[in-house]
Amino acid sequence: MNILFILPEYYPHSGGGISTYYDQYIRALQPYCNKIKVIVGSGYTHADNAFEHNGISVEYLKPALYQKYLNKFKLYDLLPDFKRDIAAAWAMWEQARQGDGFDLIECTDFSLGFIPWVVDHAKPVITRLHGSAGQISLHEPGIPADLSASFFQQTEFLLLPKCDQLISHSEANRQFWNNSFNLNKVVKVNAVYTDVYEPLPLSQRESFGLVTARLQRWKGPVELCKAYRLLKDTPPIKWIGRDTVYEKGITTGSYLKQNFSDIWGNHIIYHPPVPRAQLLQLQQKAKFGLVPSTWDMFNFTCVEFMAAGIPAICSDGAGAADLVQHNKNGFKYAGDDIQALANCLETINNLTGQDYNRIAGAALETIKTELSPGNVMPVNLELYQTTISTFKPIPSNAYFDALYKPSDQNHPISSILNKQSLKKLTKYYADRIRSKLLGKT
Structure with a gap:
């Protein structure tokens, strides 16, 4: 098989969950493929980077090409986040x-890389559901969502079901999408981790606990602080990650x-992100790991803790x-x-050496078995083969073409501003100038 991956991030230049997933997965997939290529x-x-990583050909999206397509989506000038991602796709x-020369295209839901492959549906496409922009906006209620968030959600709802196969490595996420689509199209396949x-x-x-995650509302820092207030004599917790x-x-x-x-x-000590090698050292020294997310599609830091016997x-x-x-x-x-959460913190802090080592050993064994290539890769390979063998090109859809295909048609933003009242525009300009003068924007 020849597989093309369209990804929003990938090692060695990014350490997010999608990078972690595909760094592990593509290594495990290599022996079964004639050719693998990644475009990031x-x-x-x-x-303009192009290189090999662990024997895999990797290219980054070329800036000049991105700019060319950015100019073809003037329709979405009012939705800058959405416009940037659809242009990149x-x-x-x-x-x-x-996709010339490839048997199958694999994309992710995040960053909308799947759009062209299902709108111009000439190749089989699998999309793995890692946590989409639309889902994230649902779980960040304190941040006012602009219209881009709604368009991300609408696009995901309309186009993801058009993929030939949808895969998640979380049972809750599988259920979320199947319920959303009212289809039993999403399957769960465990991640690979070696x-x-x-x-x-x-x-x-x-004697310290460790959280390695963005400092973000739904990652659970507020809940952790509240739980810590209920405790006495609990070791400090280090939180490593980017503030948001x-x-x-x-x-x-x-x-x-x-x-x-x-x-x-x-008691909870924050530190900005550190290099991966330093992070591994912290994970191996920590007394325990912690994933306090109120929502998270998966969270590979839990796997990393378990794989380190923590x-x-x-x-x-x-x-x-x-x-x-x-x-x-x-x-x-x-x-x-x-x-x-407070009870778990108290229990883990008071484990005997025997119980501690028993749980650490069982965690390590879980990763070695449930996430092993020997168990996981046959399922993926069967899905690939079935998707390729049953695929038939799908005719274009006029509505999807109008909404999602690039166009040279001009869509001046003035055509929308002209429909707004002068009173509303005057107030906006006055507020914007005032904010600029105060250095707020």
Whole structure:
């Protein structure tokens, strides 16, 4: 088989969950393919780089090509985030020569890379559901969503079901999309993970817990602070990750400092992202790992903890909780139950050496078996073969063409502004100028 991957991120230049997934997965897929190629790009990722990574040909979306397609989506000038991603998707489609030489195209839901392949449906396309922009906007209620968020959701709802196969590695996410589409089209296939490490015994570990995640509302920092307030004599927790907006005008870190000054910065210590090698060292030294997300499509940090033989606490709001058996290979709690999180923290902190090593060993064994290539790859290969053998090109759809195909037609933004009242526009201009003068925008 010859497989083309259209991805928004990929190692070695990104350490997000999608990069982690495909770094592991593509390595496991290599022995079964004649050719694999990765094109990396999104509305925010483009460069003239081309290289090999672990024997895989990798190209980034070419900036000049991206700019060419950006100019073909003036229809969406009022939706800049949506416009950037749809332009990037079509630019990668051209860069890939419409998939010439490949038997199958694999995309992700995030960043809309699937759009050209289902609108111009000449090749079989599989899309893996890693957590879409539309889903994320549902779980960030404090950040005012512009119209782009609605268009992401509409596009995902309309076009994802047109993919030849949809795959998720989270049971909750599988159910979410099947319920949304009212179709039983999404299948769950476990992720592959092979980077395992022999665990240090409890006696050689340092007394701290570890969270490795963006500092983001739905990653659970507020719930963790609330749970920590219920405890005594609990070791400090290090939170490693990029700070993000909590609500308009305030970052998550600032919000936590204002509302949990007794906890945040004293017992829960924030640190910006660190290089991957340093992160691995922290994971191997930590007494326990923690995934307090109220929602998370999956969360590979839970897998990384388990693969390093670290007992982990995982909210059932994260898809990775599928792997956790409470008090056997880790600890699991209901994501909205602050007391349950506090109880898990207290339990894990008071484990005997024997129980600690038992749980750490069971966690490691779970990764070695349930996420092993030997168990997971036959399922993926069967899905590939079935998708390729049953595929038939699908005729174009006039509505989809009008909505989602590039066009040289001019759509001046003035045509929309002319329909607004002068009173509304005058107020907007006055507010915008005032914000500029105050340095707020």
